Amino acid sequence: MLNEHIGRLLRSATTGFVFGCQVPEPDVPRFGDFVRAPVQRGRGDVLGLVYDLVVQDDAFVRPLVAAPDLTDEYVLDQRLNRQVPIEVSVLAVGYRAEAGFVQGLPPQPPLTLDVIHLCAPEEVRAFTERLDFLRLIVDSAEAPADELLAVALSRAAEAWPAAEREAFRRRAGRELARLLPRDLPRLERLLRRLRP
Amino acid sequence: MTLELNQLSDQVQALSATAAERLASLERQRPAAEARLRAIGLADDELQGKVRAALRYRWAGAIPAAEPVDAAFPCPPHPARANVLAADGSQVYPDRHGVALYYLINVGSIAFRHGSGEAPRVASRPAVFYEDADLYEEEGRQKPVEKIDAERDRRELGELARLAAANADAPAVALLDNGLLLYFSLQAQDRAEIKRELAPYLAHLSALRDSGAAVAGIVDRPRAAGVARLLHLHTLPMEALKDHADLFQQDADFRHLTDGALFADRLQPGERSALFENGSPANLDHFQPAGHSVFFFYLNPGPAGRHALLRVEVPEWVAHDPARLDLVHAALVEQCRATGGFPYVLMRAHELAVVTVAERRELEQMVVAALVRRGLSLSVSHKAQGKAWTGAGRRRYP
Structure with a gap:
């Protein structure tokens, strides 16, 4: 799955992008996943976090919802054959330049129909060597910040070797405490979510 | 906005009043029409004699078949496995004001393998026609749109024949979103030309028959009045048929009565009417000399509480084969269950066939790019350019 693209870009901005995909695999894409899309004609990649998956409807689907005992053929036709994409929203949190990963917004957004890939564990590990990107999540107006912080950090922890996970969680906790010094109840909730 | 809607207000009011009166008039006619249908029951020798006499004058009414004309048949059980096939076509007509002369036909199709648990197999087959033989008649004039429509209809039926051959592993029913009589054959006058245009269409019907599939043409909101004409014929004395002018006069009792209005409330959800042969x-x-005479029945496809009525046209080899006829009946009711009144597969075939305005524009751009690559500098006509400028909407200043 890592080498296969999981969707194509529908629209984008410097702060994030939306890609479309057909029926999601059980494990891909998920809320909180690290994904990447090419920028600057392939010179780099923007890295982002999935923060919303929206299943679109249309006038044809609505009457089917009320139909009794819909057989598998109708359901599969709507899911697999009809081109009603599932829209996946991504918050940009960094990019890969020639010198390595940068934690911040990319110089350009990806372009229409660019392919989207899931980040490999080693990419997630390399990107989360630093945790400056957490500020972009905390400051995001669109994403559900606390939920995304908790899930994304759990995903990132899974990318680290078992022996290093606890150290990663402690580092993430310290970074959150630095970002939220005046909101102790919120910080406490987040730290509780970080526990394995 | 160019259309001055405020100037139409009174006319729209009058239009709605006329429509309401027409509906009320149909409601008044219906009891008498139904009573006459019941009175005919199983068509007797006298009525059959009248029909034969009327057909000599090219009377286009409904010919009673072996079933009582007022009968209603409940929906037979649907087989656990059946292949429901559908095809529909759309076209882009030649535009003499465009950058190049061509036309496009796109046929969408679906093979819905009921009971298989598989996703249906869908296809969309576009073709562009640009050769002189495609665009011009022998005498040099541009091909009329009716012949392009006939080409589209033939391709729809050809696609169904292809699907029937590929889906013969279960009882199959192939559906068209139209009557079965090729529209061109109803419009054209030249018999030789009709024969020429019709030959491939009839060959596809034969292929469908030989594949074992059933085929049906579906008409939603039917406006035909063949059965209403039969009711009128029933009242005429045999002697009156000698002066055949009476045949074609509107029955004063049943003015504007259509078969749809007659059968709409007679049939319960899932029921079909009796079969009739199309006397056109x-x-x-x-069609009849080729062994494909068209029969029809009306169907309330359900579900309960929804007012839907379909006219279902089938060739004689379906009408005379109870197994194929039952399959058509059951498959249509099952397909309409999901959508509330029109077969799901026909909706999908239409969706796969339709050429949107945006797609048509993209096709135009492809054509322009291909022409430019060949060093041709072409443009739309001044008239088309003017329409593009003015058609986008007028700006109005206070």
């Missing part, structure tokens, strides 16, 4: 000259002149 196009059917008797061209």
